[in-house]
Amino acid sequence: MMKKTILISGGAGFVGLNLTDYILKIGKYKIIILDNLSSGNLELLKDIVKKNKAEYSERLSEKADVIFIKGDVRDKKLDNIFEATDFVVHLAAQTGVIPSIENPFSDAEINIMGILNLLNYSVKYKIKKFVFSSSAAPLGEQLPPLDEGKIPSPLSPYGASKLAGEGYCKAFYGSFGVNTVVLRFSNVYGIYSYHKGSVVAEFLKRIMGKKSIYIYGDGNQTRDFIYAGDLANVIIRAIEKKGVGGEIFQLGTGVETSVNQLVKYIKDIVKEDVIVEYKPERKGEIRRNWTSIRKANKILEFKPDINLKKGLELTYDWFKKRGKNAF
């Protein structure tokens, strides 16, 4: 049987590289990656292809397991790509809260016009499933656990542009029957994340550089950390599950971890002196944040596999061996 093709926008970034690795391991799909390389890393993508003994090409006309196309999700000449595509996983984005506050127009331009363009192509080319990577940001400050029933109330332009994307997913399901699935990721960490400014990547990089790490506030603020390999697994579940068009799933692990606890785990793993400096609390920072994954568990049969300790070990190992040389 011919393998179906998944188009991954932003596939050369952190989540996309983990997803590509996962897909090549299960061996069921071909992949087209559309990425403008604004933060993605082509060398790491080639490493992953090689590690999985897969074929790589940069031409759509060639038969390869992974085809990389350098381009922008707002591009109006994506017909050839969509002609060859069965499913879409839309990851490409402006991903930072701070840049979105500094430049809300640019954030909206990439995050809103980007998804609108890909959804429009998805109608034209009858895409079977469109998975959108949203975040907890559309929800803003809420009493945890976060779940799909909360009323969105974004605090940042990034949260607002992701919420707009969620709205378009629902609208394109309602108006055109595109089977969209919105996945709201919690804090993702893992291998291939050396370029990220998220807390785990930041702490590990500072420790490796023999610098002290900063905790803002008392360190009792909590988060829900999901390993990127587990996230890849649930993205594929969302693609394969029938009858979930127009749905939203809140994703995470269901485990609430304080920043102090995270630092304890990291200290156990890195086995070197870690100097922690407590700084004044940052304005607007969410105090408690963890996710109920009941819906994803029930409908997508998703259960995270890698606990935080194990995931941190894998991440630190990769940061030491490959991460610091990759950027």
Ligand SMILES: NC(=O)c1ccc[n+]([C@@H]2O[C@H](COP(=O)([O-])OP(=O)(O)OC[C@H]3O[C@@H](n4cnc5c(N)ncnc54)[C@H](O)[C@@H]3O)[C@@H](O)[C@H]2O)c1
């Ligand atoms: N990492 C997290 O903790 C987290 C949490 C919640 C949601 N998300 C969402 O998951 C998705 C992936 O995030 P990530 O952590 O892998 O980020 P990343 O920056 O590592 O990857 C994003 C990729 O998109 C590409 N890209 C950016 N703008 C583009 C454009 N206009 N056209 C084509 N390609 C473009 C970049 O080059 C990069 O390869 C994003 O949509 C992000 O908002 C991530």
